[in-house]
Amino acid sequence: MNVGAGGPIDGHAATIAFCRQFGIDVGRRTQTIAGSIPYRYDLSSLAAPGLAIVGDAAGITNPMNGAGIHPGLFSGRIAGECAVASLGTEDPPAMLAYDRILRASPFMDPLLSEMIDRVRTWHDSFINSVTEELHGLDWRAVDARVSLRAFLRKPWIVLHARDLLRMIRTLELCDRYGW
Incomplete structure (x- = not known):
């Protein structure tokens, strides 16, 4: 365990x-x-002929919740499929498809790492204030009415509207893929 x-x-x-x-x-x-859970490495490639960097070693995790098992299994499966294709055709450079497939996957969406970097700059009082406005609502319930009510009560939150919209997009991405 x-x-x-x-x-x-x-x-x-x-x-x-x-x-x-x-x-x-x-x-x-x-x-x-x-x-620490790695969530991003600036690697020029995740693959080379005969090589694939997978899971945590490649920084393929969900920085919003620290999840690494699902992305690790996904990247391992794709690496295995590319290795089988590469070996089956005796074409070592075919392994490079792994990098292309992973970079196109939701696990490598730059929104995830950008959002967690942004969240780390937020002051506790801001996070607490947003939490108070939600009153226990699920993030999916945040609509124009909820937002307007929050902006009227706390006009300074408008300064963070872009970040909050990005947060909703990030949570939607996580929700869509079950992580």
Whole structure:
């Protein structure tokens, strides 16, 4: 079993508390691994003849939620398919198709990394204020009426309208692909 926690919290304490809450004996753990979830590398290519960089090693993760399993499985499957095609035709450069396929996938959409970079600049008071405006609404319920009401109550939020629209587009992307 893999249990972890992330964010601007004490990840170790949160993980221990989670395990205790669900009856997981932390004394039986075999190892402790901690690290950041990579979400973007500026690699000129994810493939070369006979080589494919997949999953976390390629920075193919969802920076909005730290998910790496789905993108890792997807990239591994595509790498395998390209390797089979390359070996089957005895054409090592056919492996380069992997890079093209991955870069066209939603996992490599620049909106994901741009949005998380932007969110990291937001002050807690801004995040809290937006959360208060939502009143527990699901992000899918944010429409023109909800937005107008928020802008009338807190006019300064208009300054962040572009970021908030991008956030909705990012959440739609994550929702569409189930991550």
